[in-house]
Amino acid sequence: xxxxxxxxxxxxxxxxxxxxxxxxxxxxxxxxxxxxxxxxxxxxxxxxxxxxxxxxxxxxxxxxxxxxxxxxxxxxxxxxxxxxxxxxxxxxxxxxxx
Amino acid sequence: xxxxxxxxxxxxxxxxxxxxxxxxxxxxxxxxxxxxxxxxxxxxxxxxxxxxxxxxxxxxxxxxxxxxxxxxxxxxxxxxxxxxxxxxxxxxxxxxxxxxxxxxxxxxxxxxxxxxxxxxxxxxxxxxxxxxxxxxxxxxxxxxxxxxxxxxxxxxxxxxxxxxxxxxxxxxxxxxxxxxxxxxxxxxxxxxxxxxxxxxxxxxxxxxxxxxxxxxxxxxxxxxxxxxxxxxxxxxxxxxxxxxxxxxxxxxxxxxxxxxxxxxxxxxxxxxxxxxxxxxxxxxxxxxxxxxxxxxxxxxxxxxxxxxxxxxxxxxxxxxxxxxxxxxxxxxxxxxxxxxxxxxxxxxxxxxxxxxxxxxxxxxxxxxxxxxxxxxxxxxxxxx
Numbered sequence: 001x002x003x004x005x006x007x008x009x010x011x012x013x014x015x016x017x018x019x020x021x022x023x024x025x026x027x028x029x030x031x032x033x034x035x036x037x038x039x040x041x042x043x044x045x046x047x048x049x050x051x052x053x054x055x056x057x058x059x060x061x062x063x064x065x066x067x068x069x070x071x072x073x074x075x076x077x078x079x080x081x082x083x084x085x086x087x088x089x090x091x092x093x094x095x096x097x098x
Numbered sequence: 099x100x101x102x103x104x105x106x107x108x109x110x111x112x113x114x115x116x117x118x119x120x121x122x123x124x125x126x127x128x129x130x131x132x133x134x135x136x137x138x139x140x141x142x143x144x145x146x147x148x149x150x151x152x153x154x155x156x157x158x159x160x161x162x163x164x165x166x167x168x169x170x171x172x173x174x175x176x177x178x179x180x181x182x183x184x185x186x187x188x189x190x191x192x193x194x195x196x197x198x199x200x201x202x203x204x205x206x207x208x209x210x211x212x213x214x215x216x217x218x219x220x221x222x223x224x225x226x227x228x229x230x231x232x233x234x235x236x237x238x239x240x241x242x243x244x245x246x247x248x249x250x251x252x253x254x255x256x257x258x259x260x261x262x263x264x265x266x267x268x269x270x271x272x273x274x275x276x277x278x279x280x281x282x283x284x285x286x287x288x289x290x291x292x293x294x295x296x297x298x299x300x301x302x303x304x305x306x307x308x309x310x311x312x313x314x315x316x317x318x319x320x321x322x323x324x325x326x327x328x329x330x331x332x333x334x335x336x337x338x339x340x341x342x343x344x345x346x347x348x349x350x351x352x353x354x355x356x357x358x359x360x361x362x363x364x365x366x367x368x369x370x371x372x373x374x375x376x377x378x379x380x381x382x383x384x385x386x387x388x389x390x391x392x393x394x395x396x397x398x399x400x401x402x403x404x405x406x407x408x409x410x411x412x413x414x415x416x417x418x419x420x421x422x423x424x425x426x427x428x429x430x431x432x433x434x435x436x437x438x439x440x441x442x443x444x445x446x447x448x449x450x451x452x453x454x455x456x457x458x459x460x461x462x463x464x465x466x467x468x469x470x471x472x473x474x475x476x477x478x479x480x481x482x
Contacts, residue, residue: 004270006319
């Protein structure tokens with residue numbers, strides 16, 4: 001099959017961003033943040049939201065990991081695998097651009 | 099157990115029943131509304147504001163062909179101003195120069211483009227519109243050039259099921275993010291054309307394997323959503339995610355429905371926007387409450403451990419095949435008349451052998467439906 005793109009893989013140097021068709025929005029009716037995408041609405045938990053909000057196209061994955069480790073007072077190596085797995089999964093579903 | 103009533107998340111707005119194509123599987127009702135029955139711009143905008151207030155986060159702008167509404171840019175802008183996610187569902191034929199760009203500028207979030215075939219001849223024949231395939235390709239290119247993310251929607255049936263690999267190639271070629279391989283649901287016009295559209299069992303199995311393989315191979319490149327065909331299923335789909343549970347739809351004249359085919363359930367009365375507010379209809383409409391939750395269920399649904407997964411399946415399919423809208427969807431293996439599905443597949447195969455492709459279709463157009471659907475289609479014999 002001829003694809004125009006290849007599957008993107010998370011690296012510490014990736015600078016993730018949200019693609020145009022995905023956005024995070026506060027829903028005043030449900031008092032919660034929603035992630036809106038073409039066919040689905042997601043309700044991310046606090047940690048997922050903290051990762052997604054840092055997907056600004058500038059911060060690298062290692063920067064995001066360091067930030068989160070700081071914020072959650074955890075070791076970077078404990079955070080790293082979870083963040084990478086999360087971003088890979090969201091990238092595979094085309095909800096995050098790497 | 100009554101669960102608390104939650105606000106709706108999604109809404110399908112059928113802005114018009116007018117359409118340049120005549121697909122024989124159209125989900126619109128067989129009684130199509132003419133343009134003079136359509137809500138005006140102001141009323142749609144008012145309805146959209148109420149929807150947003152009610153908690154709707156996503157609106158699918160559909161039809162008919164929604165781009166035939168000259169005020170579509172205005173409607174998109176109104177939704178966008180309220181932060182509602184907008185998805186335009188279009189056949190992509192005859193969209194005037196500059197309009198796709200105007201939709202994008204008005205804040206359109208996503209465009210879903212249907213292809214009746216992966217090959218030009220198939221598209222043109224199924225939609226009964228010469229040159230439509232070429233126009234769709236052009237629409238896809240213009241949408242991508244305007245920066246709009248794209249889903250290709252492929253409604254699948256006997257006449258294009260072998261084109262599934264080509265649909266995948268087409269979606270990749272057009273730089274789509276999503277491909278829907280959506281087997282036709284036999285309501286609306288598709289129910290009239292069921293014999294002509296029903297695929298063979300072997301083709302359905304080949305298709306499932308192809309989609310599964312492509313999904314694996316194209317992970318992170320193309321999302322393939324697969325809507326399997328009900329008649330070949332073991333468990334039913336949770337139609338609309340459950341009746342009046344988190345989505346609803348509005349017809350061109352403002353009638354508010356729990357799903358496309360709800361009007362085929364003869365004893366339900368539906369309300370129109372304007373007579374009541376959307377919030378009142380969502381909360382209080384007897385038609386919305388008729389099959390909401392699980393209280394209405396009969397056996398085997400009532401005691402089934404899947405009752406809050408499937409929500410009983412599709413009420414309209416239960417109506418069409420079991421002649422009882424409160425019955426278990428016959429697509430479910432636990433339905434006492436599940437075997438009828440296999441018989442319908444066999445009957446369709448035999449009937450289709452006697453048809454040439456084109457003569458088998460009743461094309462969708464205003465006044466095009468037979469005055470009465472043959473009774474055996476709607477109310478099959480009571481024995482299996």
